[in-house]
Amino acid sequence: MRQKVVSLGLFLLASFSSAASDKNGFIFWQLPPQINTIGKEGQEHLSIIPAPVAIQLREGVFKFDSTVVIVPSGNGEVQKLAGYLSDKVFTPSGIRLTVAKPARAGGKSIKLVLNKVFSKIIGDEGYQLEITPAAVNISANKPAGLFYGIQSIIQMLPPAIESKVRTGGEIWELRAASVTDYPRFGWRGLMLDVSRHFFNKEEVKSYIDQMAKYKLNSFHWHLTDNQGWRIEIKKLPGLTATGAFRVPRTGTFWTFEPPHPDEKATDGGFYTQDDIREIVQYARERYVTIVPEIDVPGHSLAFIASFPQASCTQLPYHVNPGSPHADEDLVLCAGNEDNFKKLEIILSEVSSLFPGKYIHIGGDEADKRFWKSCVKCQARIAKEKLKDEAGLQSYFIKRLEKILHSNGKKLIGWDEILEGGLAPDASVMSWRGSEGGIAASKMGHHVVMSPGQYCYFDHLQGDINIEPTYAGGGVLRLSDVYRYDPVPPEGGPGYILGAQANVWTEHIPTIRQVEYMTWPRALALSEVVWTPPDSRNIDSFLLRVESQFPRFSNAEVNYAPSIYDPIIVPQKDGKKLLISFKTEYRGLDIYYTFDHTFPDKFSDKYQGPIEIPKGASEIWAITYKGKMPAGRLLKVAIDDLEKRLQELI
Ligand SMILES: [Zn+2]
Structure with missing residues (x-):
């Protein structure tokens, strides 16, 4: 059976595409010219972001009316997708598309077809879309592909499709076309920091909903840092009782007064494990995988505030409210065995909550000064015959990897985990430029590119005299993000999983501002990680971005108009x-x-x-x-x- 499937796949590849390998050894599947005839013009006509791999426009339109039937074929998941599309159209248009099997004789239909066309080209997330005046056919190997095909037709409908209330005067129709589409990378991510500022369950869900519309599929959830511990750990309730709250401050982060003696810590919050399960399920329904981050051994002040024995100094500390503290640099003591016991509990509970393969352990900016002057840390270095404090960092991460492996998970961390030697099976998220990512990929480790220069969405989108907050780090315009290519020019073996943008929230106190900083730059990211580089065109892209703005408004999602x-x-x-x-x-x-x-x-x-x-x-x-x-x-x-x-x- 396996042999037969492979043969069919090879047949399809031979018939419909040619495989090309670029100078770096990356494989790109190229469609023949007769399919990919309308590049930029097709992109602009259909106005889909990210731009599909191949579009062919055809004559006529498919009109939505109450005679249209959605016909799901495949498993129950396809049935659910049919319901999702029906509800999405009904809210603004009042047109109820019936979900039924089979289609009515002579009536118009939208068919969702799973596993009928085995195509290796389109992979697990690709889809083929055929729109004629009589029918819409979306076919895919997996439900994720059908979901993305549905997202494409939603973007081809009027902007009112995003409205949360009934609208009037719209023409609900789709331009006839043929679309073949699949992503360039499997990891298409956004990271949200919920530690520096807390965003509640509904806000996180709405953020995930919005990213899924643009075929982003990985939500990296930065759950812990010096400013707050945001995830309930049943066996360590102190982590959230103390670590999830700080004293309230407003103004400019990093200038806030430290807590006064006896001042109550009232600002913050956390997600219960029930909240987490609800968000995981919500993300799953949108084909988004959540990558939770527990940031250690640096960025651990919320942990240390909860357990004073955890740091090398063993002194009591407060959760940092955004003050310019020396304690901002505190690290977990790597000589304290109790810390590893607690991390075993934490990572085991975290692993059971998140179905994804990866758990992010941070590993960034761990200040080694505390380890240098700590008796316990130095004893650990001697006992384990480590070279120095970098070796101790490597020891720390390797122990976490063992814990994660025993929970069936894989470790990913920021590129500092390369210091002192990478854990055997670790993946690296490269933020200090692309160098760490390139180094790790040359060693055969998987890499997610997230360099500050292109992927830090806390940076300004335009002139400092216009943009509302200043986070430092310079200006990252929409067109800068669009220019980014996760595959570095100098190449390397093909271990790059994809790229993600990071929304650090020191200077972003509200979800409205999170949205402002994310959109439209995440549209550029989505095209960078989905669309073949040869099909990217900034002029076409900017026009398509503009066509998203009324959609954002209808969806009540904030965005930056900085391109104007x-x-x-x-x-x-x-x-x-x-x-x-x-x-x-x-x-x-x-x-x-x-x-x-x-x-x-x-x-x-x-x-x-x-x-x-x-x-x-x-x-x-x-x-x-x-x-x-x-x-x-x-x-x-x-x-x-x-x-x-x-x-x-
Ligand atoms: Zn220590």
């Missing part, structure tokens, strides 16, 4: 300072003033580098799309421009 804002570029002509402008979104007009008046389309229009009039102290600029303002007002002091220029040099 003016980008100011100072430059020097000899000693003279000149100002240039550009925008990410193409074709906008830019108007500016130097006299502290609000610019509009009757102000000076930007046509090329501007000389600064004598005495001017600020420039104000705004963009227009035709007759309407597009972006937000940018005000920059001329002195500030001089400083920015120095930084550029």
